[in-house]
Amino acid sequence: MSEWELARVRDQVAQLPGSLRGPSAVDAGRGVAAEAVLQAPAAGDDYPSTQDVSSVSGRWIAFGSVQLVAAILAGASHFGARGGRLEPEIAANIAVIGTLVSVIFGVLALRLGASMPMVLRSARRTPIIIALVLLPIGFTLGLVRLLTGESYEDVEMIRAAVVQAVGFAALLVIIRLTPGAAELRARAGLSDAECAELRVRDPELAQRMKDAEIQALLALTALGQVDAQLAERESARIDERWGESGESSPST
Secondary structure (H helix, E strand, O other): OOHHHHHHHHHHHHOOOOOOOOHHHHHHHHHHHHHHHHOOOOOOOOOOOOOOOOOOOHHHHHHHHHHHHHHHHHHHOOOOOOOOOOOHHHHHHHHHHHHHHHHHHHHHHHHOHHHOOHHHHOOOHHHHHHHHHHHHHHHHHHHHHHHOOOOOOHHHHHHHHHHHHHHHHHHHHHHHHOOOHHHHHHHHOOOHHHHHHHHHHOHHHHHHHHHHHHHHHHHHHHOOOOOHHHHHHHHHHHHHHHOOOOOOOOOO
16 A cells, blocks of 8 residues: 555545544445545546545536525525515515526436536535525515515415425435435445455455555544444454455455
8 A cells, every 4th residue: 555545545534524433434434445546646646635626627616606506596585684685576586596406406416426526526415405494594585575565476476485395395305315425435435246356356456455444444443433342343344355464365
């Protein structure tokens, strides 16, 4: 295992949520190890940071920006002091557009996740959470403006309320289907079958993977996210997955 890979593992483990503990933390650490070794850059290159947006293409930045703005407009179009707010009908139409765009982009982000840069992929839930927080507030403010007679077009206000309610329900479904950063890490880990195949195909790479998983486990233990008893069990499991040190790879 190279110094680059070791540094990568320790850095990415340190960025895992502190609330992630036990078997979930172990699974995420296994994914970190796989990314560090299997996505290693060419000699002389730097590792791409999962928190660095400088290397993200403009189209993905535009995608994320539109999704974020739509999430805000979906529920915040009625915000403002009396006299400084948008007209009720205009605010209602903006809320409809914002809600529809939030749902559409939430579905697109879910379907395009595998092709998105990691920094955006791991943040896909953020605009949805913002929309889910603001939509009930916007829904309530819109009804208040309707019931107090501030609006002259009841149909537009009612339509906006219906769209916001349906959009809120749709976003709840989308966020349940959208994996968080820790789950994405866990999915990157290799299965037992993949470990066995790699040991046959490339023993040297398999040894680097084993070393990376050990370092990830040590880092998680040092951070207190994995207790000593679980760390001992997982250490034995690493030996089962990758073989004891010095053990020859299984023959084909």
